[in-house]
Amino acid sequence: MKSHYSDAPAAQRIARHTLAVIVDNEPGVLARIAGLFSGRGYNIESLTVSETEHEEHLSRITIVTSGDDAAIAQIMAQLDRLVPVHRVDDLTASGEAVERELALVKVAGRGEHRVEALRLAQAFGARTLDATLNSFIFEFTGAIDEVDRFIRVMAETGVVDVARTGVAALPRGSSKG
Template identity: 65%
Template sequence: MALKLKKGTSKHSAYDLRDPNSQVIERHTLAVIVDNEAGVLARVIGLFSGRGYNIESLTVAEIDHEGRTSRITIVTTGTPAVIEQIKAQLGRIVPVHDVHDLTVEGPSVERELALFKVAGEGDKRLEALRLADVFRARVVDSSLTSFIFELTGSPEKVDAFAELMRPLGLKELARTGVAALSRGEPLASAGRL
């Protein structure tokens, strides 16, 4: 029977299974707990833009009104060495309380909300409705010539639905970005209320 080892580490492992010298580009989801004050997001984004790091997704929201803390969820890509450098540099920014790499700290759940405007008539309109039902997308607005669908799911599910809607008349797409939480035990100071 083959071992099913996932890349990265987990809180149950004493070993870092990633090769820090690897040149393979990896996708990582980072949860950054920060003070909710003016300029913090600009400093975090400045770190990425100043060093040429890419951000695939970014969401920010206050998580503790009384404690005045916010959670920034960033999806980024890079080699293992670049990801480690990003985490270390984020941790040095003064208003940052905690940086968690959800990709390597164990299983996590990622979800995204998207709105799709699909225009079409006749068979294309019926096919769009049928596919929306399969993907559990809700119709939140309808006219004689178009629909607006709301879909919540993994980024891969949103991508798949968009690809199927393109030939059926996809006109506009709005995405919220990834929101993510680790599964199981809460991460230390990762925004517990």
């Protein structure tokens, strides 16, 4: 006998999406967008904002969030309905995008820990921005998973503090995103 549950649709896959939102650069826009996410129970994993077109007073908000296809479509539709929003692009759905994040990692230590921190930072291609007798500050730029890996590896050498910028992303090729 066939179960009724076998005809049920398969659970949608939860995936990470990077959204590029072009908005008017005016007070309260970011609060409205954050309110949209929190009011509907969506999480913002990464958020970057910067004015990109000074003459037109436009800013680009890059948001990394996770959800199934229906949730992402709903987020995009709701963002698109906000008055100060000019355009919403799902950079993940539109194909390969170039995504980068910058991390500043402060490591404290002496002796062997200090030597190991320098060796690992060099292996990852990180830049040394500050060095004292007791600590270093390294700058590392890469894809999210590379930044995560760098921080995990450096944790073994005595990480004191970490600051991350959030994701900056653009679509590959000639398309605007």
